[in-house]
Amino acid sequence: MQQQVLGGRYLLKDKVGTGGMATVYRAQDQVLNRTVAVKIMLPQYAGDATFAARFKQEAQAAAGLSSPYIVGVYDWGKDGDTYYIVMEYLRGTDLKSGIRSHGALDPKKVAQIGSQICAALSVAHKHEIIHRDIKPQNIMVLPDGNIKVMDFGIARAKNSHLTQDNNVLGTAHYVSPEQTRGQELGPTSDIYSLGVVMYECATGQVPFDGDDAISVALKQVNELPVPPSQLNPGVDGDLERIILKCMEKDPANRFQSADELRRVLNSYLAGRTVDVPEPTRVIGAAAGAGATTTRVMSDQTQAMARPVGGAAAVNSAARTAAGQIDASAYENKRDGMGKGKIAGIAIAVIAVVAIAIFAVSSLFSPAEQIVIPDVLGLDQETAVQQIRDAGFVVGSIDPGYSDEYAEGEVMEQHPTANGSATAAKGSEIDIVVSQGPEPAETTEVPDLSKATSREEAEQMIRAAGLSVGDVTEKADSSDAGTILDQSPSAGETVDVDSKVDFTVSTGPDTVSVPDLTGMSESEARSALDGAGFGMSTERQYSDSVDEGDVISWNPSGQQEPGTTITVVISRGPDPSSQEVDVPDLTGMTKAQAESALERAGFVASVSYADGSSAGIQADHVIRWNPTGTAAPGSTINVVVAYADSGSDSSGTDGQ
Numbered sequence: 001m002q003q004q005v006l007g008g009r010y011l012l013k014d015k016v017g018t019g020g021m022a023t024v025y026r027a028q029d030q031v032l033n034r035t036v037a038v039k040i041m042l043p044q045y046a047g048d049a050t051f052a053a054r055f056k057q058e059a060q061a062a063a064g065l066s067s068p069y070i071v072g073v074y075d076w077g078k079d080g081d082t083y084y085i086v087m088e089y090l091r092g093t094d095l096k097s098g099i100r101s102h103g104a105l106d107p108k109k110v111a112q113i114g115s116q117i118c119a120a121l122s123v124a125h126k127h128e129i130i131h132r133d134i135k136p137q138n139i140m141v142l143p144d145g146n147i148k149v150m151d152f153g154i155a156r157a158k159n160s161h162l163t164q165d166n167n168v169l170g171t172a173h174y175v176s177p178e179q180t181r182g183q184e185l186g187p188t189s190d191i192y193s194l195g196v197v198m199y200e201c202a203t204g205q206v207p208f209d210g211d212d213a214i215s216v217a218l219k220q221v222n223e224l225p226v227p228p229s230q231l232n233p234g235v236d237g238d239l240e241r242i243i244l245k246c247m248e249k250d251p252a253n254r255f256q257s258a259d260e261l262r263r264v265l266n267s268y269l270a271g272r273t274v275d276v277p278e279p280t281r282v283i284g285a286a287a288g289a290g291a292t293t294t295r296v297m298s299d300q301t302q303a304m305a306r307p308v309g310g311a312a313a314v315n316s317a318a319r320t321a322a323g324q325i326d327a328s329a330y331e332n333k334r335d336g337m338g339k340g341k342i343a344g345i346a347i348a349v350i351a352v353v354a355i356a357i358f359a360v361s362s363l364f365s366p367a368e369q370i371v372i373p374d375v376l377g378l379d380q381e382t383a384v385q386q387i388r389d390a391g392f393v394v395g396s397i398d399p400g401y402s403d404e405y406a407e408g409e410v411m412e413q414h415p416t417a418n419g420s421a422t423a424a425k426g427s428e429i430d431i432v433v434s435q436g437p438e439p440a441e442t443t444e445v446p447d448l449s450k451a452t453s454r455e456e457a458e459q460m461i462r463a464a465g466l467s468v469g470d471v472t473e474k475a476d477s478s479d480a481g482t483i484l485d486q487s488p489s490a491g492e493t494v495d496v497d498s499k500v501d502f503t504v505s506t507g508p509d510t511v512s513v514p515d516l517t518g519m520s521e522s523e524a525r526s527a528l529d530g531a532g533f534g535m536s537t538e539r540q541y542s543d544s545v546d547e548g549d550v551i552s553w554n555p556s557g558q559q560e561p562g563t564t565i566t567v568v569i570s571r572g573p574d575p576s577s578q579e580v581d582v583p584d585l586t587g588m589t590k591a592q593a594e595s596a597l598e599r600a601g602f603v604a605s606v607s608y609a610d611g612s613s614a615g616i617q618a619d620h621v622i623r624w625n626p627t628g629t630a631a632p633g634s635t636i637n638v639v640v641a642y643a644d645s646g647s648d649s650s651g652t653d654g655q
Contacts, residue, residue, distance in 0.1 A: 113147055115265040
């Protein structure tokens, strides 16, 4: 598909992968000039109106999920009969390929991957989106070791197409028991699938395998997993209990939310005590219902038939296929149905189909094991022929880039060959064909001067497909957050993932003004001088601060060196506000009283009254008010005896 443009915008460049639902291409967004991944739905889905409606709904919902651990969905569209999704383009490999290449992972790495998947699931579950298809193939491992989860909401869209034929969607190795039975799914279903993923990461193999999807699904319902530590002694007890709790058959016995599981995983990573009970080791299925036989199966999402029929017939079939079932093990306590009826329906959903298939194909019989051919370095045509000649089926043929293998040569095969490795006759071998060295992809360096903060500048760099290089902070007269310079310069064309260095202003160079509380004037001057500030003074009266000490200063906080700080120094209490003693005017004449009050800082106000009754001589003080103390400058009212006791020619009694 050369030079095809979808939606008049997305130029398809090369195919990067194929799955059970879609083919993924690297493409160029010609509007935003960025590299994107375009997932094109397979033709069998294009003509289904129900799928189209659900696909749009779920793609839009997935686009609303924002997390560093979720592959971003940018756009959705239909071009002719082609449905497509535009997503974030990632460099890395899927977790399944990593496990195939490296085997079991370090327990801490398993927990780290699980914690990051939990973070992604938490966001989705809070938006009421259940992934439904958590598996290593849907988890991308980035070059920095972090992960991103793909295909949120898309599984449900695909399920809307398949349910027309009464099928249940799922990749058999990773589906929960309730998903296998076609029951309503909740967050705990994704947690079960995550438990299987962590199991595979910890041991290098899936917990349940078989000759087809139905036999694997039967084991998901009827069998308990082998404890991971028995397959890999490096798995410690804490991690084992966490994984097995995720994989409890009863959803009520699992972790109830992604947040709960993440907290436990983070405690494990931090070396703290993990309080997880021992898993359930008893199940209501007869022992020996079928031993787990490891074989290579397709990793693509498969649809498992969901039969419809009477409970009695179903239960009979189930007993024939898998032995007598203990119905109590599958009781739905929230349902009003009887234990036996519910158990029969739950188990028979799978067992009837299993019987029908086994009767025809006898897939329970062990498959013949044959040597895997080594096709690395062969051209595609020769490799395909050798795979078929050896008795295998050619699975997926995907393109890839390689510096080691020439264009057209097989650069990877799964399962791998080591001269003696074997696999079941008729099983699939996937190959990756080299396209030669990966071409350098270029992009334009954004203009960081348009950013208003360091964080915004970093976002612009990453959005352009570049990496953040050295970031230098520098004091400058510019506002804090201003980008002062960058390298490479804005508009330059550079290779994708190139580093961009930049310098960001921290604002003017400032110094903290010292705390002058309780200092004397001389101490304050010394402190400010030592910090690089000047000082000016003002003086005010204060009843609370001793004379000569600092009352306040301005400005405070962070200031440029050399700034003059105005310091207010106390003059002590305001004298005008201090009361003094009023002189005793007893026996004084009017003139004597006025003189005494004036000396004491008061003003005399004289009035007259008859003093004969009190034995007061004329022109002498009878009384005054106020007595005791008064503020300087206050008026003192003085009553003086008449000069002529028979008349009141000069005033009136002030009382």
